[in-house]
Amino acid sequence: MKKHFLLLLLICSSVFAQKNIDINRLNWLPNSHSFWVNEQDNIVVYDIDKLDQNKTVLTKEQLKNAGFEGKIEKLVWNENKTKALVYTNSQKVWRANTKGDYWFFDLKTGKGKQLGITLEKSSLMFAKFSSDNENVAYVSQHNIYLENLDSGKITPLTKDGTDKVINGTFDWVYEEELAARDGFRWSPDGKSIAFWRVDASETKFHLMINNTDSLYPFTVPVEYPKAGEKPSSVKIGIVDINSLKTNWLNIPGEPDNNYLVRMEWVANQEVMVVQLNRNQNQVSIYNCNTQSGKANLIYQEKSDTWIDVFDISSGEYDGFPCHFVDNGKAFLWSSDADGWMHIYKISSDGKKKELITTEKFDAYFKAYNDQTKSIYYIASPKDATQRYLYETNLNSKKTKRVTPEEFEGTNTYQFSTDGAYAKHTNSNINRSFNTRLVSLSNHKKILPEEADSFSVPKRNFSLQKFKVTTVDGVEMDGIMAKPLDFDPTKKYPLFFYVYGEPMSSVANDMPYFNGFIDLLIPKGYIGIAMDNRGTPVLKGTKWRKSIYKNIGIINTRDQAMAAKEILKWNFIDTDRVAVHGWSGGGAVTLNLMFQYPEIYKTGVAIAAVTDQHFYDNIYTERYMGLPDENEAAYIQASPVTHAKNLTGNLLYIHGTGDDNVHYKNAEVLINELIKYDKMFDLMVYPNRSHSIYEGEGTRKHLIDTFLNFIEIKCPSGAR
Template sequence: MKKYLILVFFICTSAFAQSDIDINDLNWLPDSHSFWVNENNNLKIYDVDQLDKHTTILTQKQLSESGFSGEIEGIVWNAAKTKVLLYTNSKKVWRANTRGDYWFFDLATGKGRKLGKNLEESSLMFAKFSPDNENVAYVSKHNIYLENLQTEKVTPLTTDGTDKIINGTFDWVYEEELSARDGFRWSPDGKSIAFWRVDASATKFHLMINNTDSLYPVVVPVEYPKAGERPSSVKIGTIDITSLQTNWLNIPGEPDNNYLARMQWLTNQSVMVVQLNRNQNQATIYNCDTKSGTAKVVYQEEAAGWIDVFDVSSGVYDGFPCHFVDNGKAFLWSSDADGWMHIYKISMDGKKKELITTANFDAYFMAYNDKTKTIYYESSPTDATQRYLYETNLNSKKTKRVTPDAFDGTNKYRFSTDAMYARHLNSSINRDYNIRLVALSGHKKILPKEADTFQAPRRNYSLEKFKVTTVDGIEMDGIMAKPLDFDPSKKYPVFFYVYGEPMGAVANDTPYFYSLIAPLIPKGYIGIAMDNRGTPVMKGTQWRKSIYKNIGIINTHDQAMAAKEVIKWNFIDADRVAIHGWSGGGAVTLNLIFQYPEIYKTGIAISAVVDQRFYDNIYTERYMGLPEGNEATYKKASPVTYAKNLKGNLLYIHGTGDDNVHYKNAEVLINELIKYDKMFDLMIYPNRSHDIDEGEGTTKHLMDTFVRYIEKNCPPGAK
């Protein structure tokens, strides 16, 4: 139920003193602090310790002579960094372009060739070298293949892959809600592959219809388990690449009533698996023997609400949540069971659990430096709109803030794989995005050589932060956008932007406001974004998980009560109040305009979930519980329940090709509004997905429709 939040921004470019390379182009190599850059298909490697030198590993001429003519979209390295796979010609699967073509290049000779030459174009997924450098494995059409680099022989390791039997990758819902895409792992010795097998045979299709691309309509099926439906059956097996025999892990629990969220090899004969139960309030870590299939419980955790195996708002896919320390004798694990997100060290036998980050603020794990025993994590002890880097030593427990005081605001780090260096991005509402390469020890700047300069954001409105306390005593953070000619003696229309669910926050200390609303601010609007209880901000467990079985309820209430306080301000015109949200925010928009017509006069909801039962099971059941036994809560949470109360101006927008929040939601809402003779406006975009960005002219048309509707129904300008 998430629409990734749209911001209008420009990331500044900072060139290395030694070259013309942009820091934005820096891509870290495995197990090092070297990085590669692509300069017009000339691939170069730099070492942070010797930036005055570089090595060109492949030239445009070598690529052309091998027949490679595409755009380099990614590089996969072998362990010795002597061979690479170039990813190109990619195509979208669900959210991302995760299938494409891979080209193998030997860096010693500069020669290369395309992999899987007899397989369908742009069908290869997640290609990776075997640790012994003899083979490459990849997925194509839901089967796993092995290709020998010397003989070029391609061997199918699985043969039962279909649209419903998925080997080595995942179905829609695992990718969307468990951030799982890459579904296989090489054993350390390169003799076996562990993989997920998803059996979606019992999962029903949601049928979409393409009415525009052919003479007759085309039915587009999407396997989609909705709330209350059992998950697809998932199991993990290991394939011996010599015998081609598969052993299945005997993990307790019904395979179609639990989730195998993460997996990683420990030794050549053991795999660690993280399992979530159906309600996602119990996480169990198993150590599994790949020969016998036996699974031994290492650690188990339970919660009253749900358990975050990974940071759902981070945008990171396939990351393993256990980080091994003490030469593999223990691992780091994150949990907010004590009221804060903290990092623990757990022994591999599960008998010892030690709290590492002890301060009373949230600590979200980012990286670990094994040499210095330093744990790096994201925190914001005093201002939940901001983000800073902190560190704690694993042994001494000594804790300090790494980000210097000069970099107030939001700070993001992309770590070298040895966690010694990082690309640091800083911004705030008062400064534009700025970027640098730093050594994490002392936060010493490496590049650019010039002194830091902080530029004011290039925008035609101002931003400021505020806090508002509701009648319930709930203090909420907010970001406010004002026109540059703001006059506090006059009254302005206010436009609220909402999201309000556990997948994202909107009141962030960043330099730009939300893109659909931003063009309206200079015309004479006040823009407001606030974070209610249940959003993933660093205010502790109680704040974040108060929304359990309360989606659509507590967030709606908090937003409305905060809005009531905002419209008391002297410069707000209470008769001109608009609201907009997308996806989960679209649902909140509908709930607010239906339930609080005395506050909200005009609303634009896009791609909204109008009935909680219509969304997928992993997301909805995680936060709402199963529909069985919670029918009243589901009904109370759903906007369609209140559609009969519409009094203001409503524009509803949806794409018919939305495989995330289905167009079905639009038609159910339309029927309910018709039933009660409620007048509203509607814009449907044929075959557009959840982002409504496909097709020539779509983005401009959406923006123009949005702006015209607001200007007509909530006129701009101070009075």
């Protein structure tokens, strides 16, 4: 039930003639603060300490001589950075282009060759080097393969991969809800590989129907475990690359009733595994012997709600949540069990646990510098709409804000792999995105050379922040957009943009509002976005987890009660009030329209979950519990339950090829509205996915449909 993110490419120009480095295209190298940049198909490596001594490690000519075809999409490096894999010709798997072709290049000789030439084109996934640089492993069509770089011999390490049995990567729901894509890890000595095996044989297919791409319709199956259905059976194997024998880890718990969320090698014969139970309110960390398979429980944590093993709203995939310190004798672990997201140090045997960040504000771990013992994390101590970088020293526990005062607003950091430097981007509602390369020890700017430029965003409306307190005593942050010619003596139509679930926030100190509603504000609308309880803002555990077992209930009420306060403002026309949301926000839009028709007169809901039972088990059960434990709330939270109350103007939009929130949601809602003779508008996009962007003219048609409906049903302009 994820919010639909309009893909805004916020690119700041930072190319400098002196060094010709575009820091927006910077890519960090492993275990260092060196980075590489693609400069017209020439791969140039820079060491931040010696920026004038850059080195071209792979040229366009060398790529051509090797027969390379395609564009350079990604590089995978070996540990000593003498060899690289070039990823190209990628294709989409669920959300991202994670399968394609890989080419190997020896950076000392410049010679290269394509890997996996006997396998299906553009089918290789997650290729990476062994530590001895003799082999590369990758996944193709749900099996793991080993390719020797000298001989070119390709050896299958697994052979049972099918559409339903998945080795080395994951099924739909693990990727979507557990941010897991790359499903195998080399051992430190390069002699074995640990991998996930997902058996989705018992997971039912959701069948999407394609009516347009052939003479006869055909079905498109998606393995999709819905709320209440058991998860796929998952286990972790260790395959020896010489004997090809696989040992399976004996991790407690039923493999089809638990989640093996993360895994990492900690020694040549030891793997650490992070497990969540089915309800996701208990996390267990095991150290597993890869020879015997024995799993030793070293840490366990329980919650009355759910446990965030990683920051699910960050958009990051495959990151291991335990960061090792003290030469491997301990690891850093994040938990909000004491009321705030805090960072702890836990001994490797699990016997000692020490609180590191002690302040009463959330600390979201981002990086660690082993040389300085600095832990870097994002925090918002005073204003939850903003983000700043903080540092706590592992030994002294001294804490300081790293982001300088002049960078008010939202700050993001892309850290070097040794935690010494970062690409820093800053913005706020009155300041465009601006980017620089900084040293984290003192936030000293490395690039660009000229002074920081804080430009005003180019837009034809203004933004301001506000707070509103509901009748329930809930204080909510909000962002308001106004036309530039705003006249406080007149009354304006009001347009709410909502999401409201644990995956994203909308009231952010950023220089844009909403991609669709942005187009309406200059015509004479007021735009409002607010974050209710349950959204992932940094206001502590109670705020974020008060929505537990109440998605669709608490968030709907918070939004409506806040709206009632806003309708008291003198410049709001209470007869012209609209609301829009996508995905989870679409569900909130429907609930608001159906349950509070006295407030919301017009609504546009896109790709909404109309019945809580229809969405996937990992997401829904994490926040709502299992259906048989919370059935009354499942019913109350579902928009279809309240569809009979529709009185306003509703436009419902959905793509029939949506593998995330299935088109089934639309048809069930449509049936209910028909049953009660409720008039509404409908726009269906054949074979479009959850984002509704595929196909010529699609996005323009979607925007025009949206705008035309609003301007007719909720007319623009001050009165």
